[in-house]
Amino acid sequence: MIDTIIFNDIIHGLFVLILGTAALIITQRSLTSLFNIYAAQSLILAVMAIVLFIEYGTLNLLFIAILTLAVKTIFIPLFLHKVLKRISVKRDLQFMFLSPASSILISAILIFVVYLFFTNIAGDLFADRLILLVGVIGIALALMGMMVIFSRKRVITKTVGYLTMENGVLLFSLFMAEMPFIIEILIVLDLLMIIVLSAVLAFGIDSGMEEFHKKLNRLGIWIED
Amino acid sequence: MIDLTMLAYCIPGLLLVLALIFSGRNKFPANDAVLNTFSIIHAFYLLGLTFVVLFGAKLPVYFMEGRYFAIDRLSLYEILIATIVFCLSAIYARGYIRDLLNIGEIERTNTRLFYGAFNLLFTVIVLSFLANNVALYWIFLELTTLLSALLIIILKARENITASLKYVFIASSAMLFSFIGIIILYALNRDQIADGNLNWDTLLAIAPSLPGTAFGIAFILLFIGFGAKSGLVPFHTWLPIAHSRAPSVVSALLSGVLLNIGIYGILRLNAVATQTSVGDNLKVFLIVAGIISILVPAFCLAARTNSKKFIAFSSIEHMGLLVLGIGLSSPAVLFWVLFHMLGHSLSKTLLFFSAGIFHRQYESNKYFQIKNAFKLQPLASWGLILGSLSVLGVPLFPIFLSKLNILAGLADFSLAGLVIVLLLLFIIASSFGYYLVRAFNSKEDETELKVYNTPKSMKWPIVFIIVILLVLGLYMPGGLADLLNGIVNDLGF
Numbered sequence: 001m002i003d004t005i006i007f008n009d010i011i012h013g014l015f016v017l018i019l020g021t022a023a024l025i026i027t028q029r030s031l032t033s034l035f036n037i038y039a040a041q042s043l044i045l046a047v048m049a050i051v052l053f054i055e056y057g058t059l060n061l062l063f064i065a066i067l068t069l070a071v072k073t074i075f076i077p078l079f080l081h082k083v084l085k086r087i088s089v090k091r092d093l094q095f096m097f098l099s100p101a102s103s104i105l106i107s108a109i110l111i112f113v114v115y116l117f118f119t120n121i122a123g124d125l126f127a128d129r130l131i132l133l134v135g136v137i138g139i140a141l142a143l144m145g146m147m148v149i150f151s152r153k154r155v156i157t158k159t160v161g162y163l164t165m166e167n168g169v170l171l172f173s174l175f176m177a178e179m180p181f182i183i184e185i186l187i188v189l190d191l192l193m194i195i196v197l198s199a200v201l202a203f204g205i206d207s208g209m210e211e212f213h214k215k216l217n218r219l220g221i222w223i224e225d
Numbered sequence: 226m227i228d229l230t231m232l233a234y235c236i237p238g239l240l241l242v243l244a245l246i247f248s249g250r251n252k253f254p255a256n257d258a259v260l261n262t263f264s265i266i267h268a269f270y271l272l273g274l275t276f277v278v279l280f281g282a283k284l285p286v287y288f289m290e291g292r293y294f295a296i297d298r299l300s301l302y303e304i305l306i307a308t309i310v311f312c313l314s315a316i317y318a319r320g321y322i323r324d325l326l327n328i329g330e331i332e333r334t335n336t337r338l339f340y341g342a343f344n345l346l347f348t349v350i351v352l353s354f355l356a357n358n359v360a361l362y363w364i365f366l367e368l369t370t371l372l373s374a375l376l377i378i379i380l381k382a383r384e385n386i387t388a389s390l391k392y393v394f395i396a397s398s399a400m401l402f403s404f405i406g407i408i409i410l411y412a413l414n415r416d417q418i419a420d421g422n423l424n425w426d427t428l429l430a431i432a433p434s435l436p437g438t439a440f441g442i443a444f445i446l447l448f449i450g451f452g453a454k455s456g457l458v459p460f461h462t463w464l465p466i467a468h469s470r471a472p473s474v475v476s477a478l479l480s481g482v483l484l485n486i487g488i489y490g491i492l493r494l495n496a497v498a499t500q501t502s503v504g505d506n507l508k509v510f511l512i513v514a515g516i517i518s519i520l521v522p523a524f525c526l527a528a529r530t531n532s533k534k535f536i537a538f539s540s541i542e543h544m545g546l547l548v549l550g551i552g553l554s555s556p557a558v559l560f561w562v563l564f565h566m567l568g569h570s571l572s573k574t575l576l577f578f579s580a581g582i583f584h585r586q587y588e589s590n591k592y593f594q595i596k597n598a599f600k601l602q603p604l605a606s607w608g609l610i611l612g613s614l615s616v617l618g619v620p621l622f623p624i625f626l627s628k629l630n631i632l633a634g635l636a637d638f639s640l641a642g643l644v645i646v647l648l649l650l651f652i653i654a655s656s657f658g659y660y661l662v663r664a665f666n667s668k669e670d671e672t673e674l675k676v677y678n679t680p681k682s683m684k685w686p687i688v689f690i691i692v693i694l695l696v697l698g699l700y701m702p703g704g705l706a707d708l709l710n711g712i713v714n715d716l717g718f
Contacts, residue, residue, distance in 0.1 A: 183364075190371075194397055
């Protein structure tokens, strides 16, 4: 049990950090730092789960924290770094539709719109202000992740966008309702499989290796609209 | 005895995958004939099992303490459709995949990957229908995305990878919104019953006491994910590309089985929604979503030049029609929605199988490559024509009955809506006519094309589906009508 005011302060501080990492993910061009930022964001979520565990004492939260720490801060970033070495691409310079500055602007607007939506329409869903805030930040984080998916060119960056979305959902679930733990595990497994699959697919699209492209284009007859 | 049904459903698929993983690269036969024979046996075994449960068991049956899995009439009916399509696909794959392997479009080393994913996809689809829990259903739905993405990239062209990635990203991101919906649903649920659970039957039971607005938000979030999986506008963009790039046998599965899973979720969800206080608003929401999903393909179809893409757009239209029917949520319409699912799955399987033969013959999916079709591939030509007629809902085909009755339900709801939908269906029908006339009316070519010798295993499924469609269009078996009525009853309409 922590003092309520301190507890609120800690949680609010962590929210600010999460939004900061989200802004960095949207604008970052270097892929290595992108993965590190993602790891940091997941770490913040894990810390938040631990703080909630200390406050409420639900064992479930502790498990979620450990799972997040093991999979999202350690395993997935390591795996992505490994993939990056193989595809010999260092940076993702291209932004489609949105420049980094306008992305930030749009995400600020997104947060505001989600806030308006939740206070006006879904008011009865959220018991107190803290949960409302979590709802807003969780959904906004998911939408920001979606923005990364459609505004970035490289598949590997899109993958990080998807992971950010998932972090938003995790944040939302931490406060709204602790799902049965088995379901949390299954979701993480599902996440892992998506990451592995899209990383394998990224070899085909992102790879800078010429011979790989030649090998892919050999099957010319399937290439038609 | 019945407790083992669950295991009986999953064992063959899991066994095959384990065998494939743990046998080294060479120990287990990488021979496609062996793996295909296994797939055919697997499919027919499950079909038999489904009939045994259908006639032998007293439904619904619940499994495990938390009732995480259940068999009721709706899930059994969906499994029945899925297994029929799988039986046909497994037979069709025998000749189709062998030929792709022979000309090197699929590498030999990937045969195991293909059949492993094929059989596991089958198991996962059955499990997603058996899951009685929304969260479990969500997870199996995600797994179907992954496995079908694997089946799409089995042809190693760059475009296939793009198509597959598009599918994975759109479907999975939309499914994350669904997951937020699940969390909200769980939070609402926990207020009603201690501990809370997300079982479909519990949800149906406590539906009247769920708070309206919050449930509405959860419903729309869940609808985003399920809708994306069944290719509803505006989440349909992955569908034409994925369907046209995938090998035809996989396209048939995507269209005939996988789209149904999303619709199944929406159907269950709507059964809960009609009993809440926002039921009427959500009804209108579904009807509008359905009409939009008919509208977009109506204007896309005429410009298509690729047969498989053309068929894929028609799938979007049919999913729109199904959601429209679900939105109308009257018992009579729902009966025909369920019947429409069967008719649509069979017709789309027929169309994609025929398109697959055309692709082998002309090495292209474009209509302007089709020459002397009736001379070279008479069966596939008739398959394409009869399949198109069936999809359009021409009398003598089952879709005629279901389309007519869904539209009759719409007329009761809104006359303006009916006029709009009829107009759109008219545009769609003319696009079909336009496409087929252009495809089959091409001038005789001087240069003689070499006839593609279609294997028997690719012909029989086509003949079988044509016969079944004609029979279903003229005569509805009493057992089927009872089953459908029972489902509508189970859903509480």
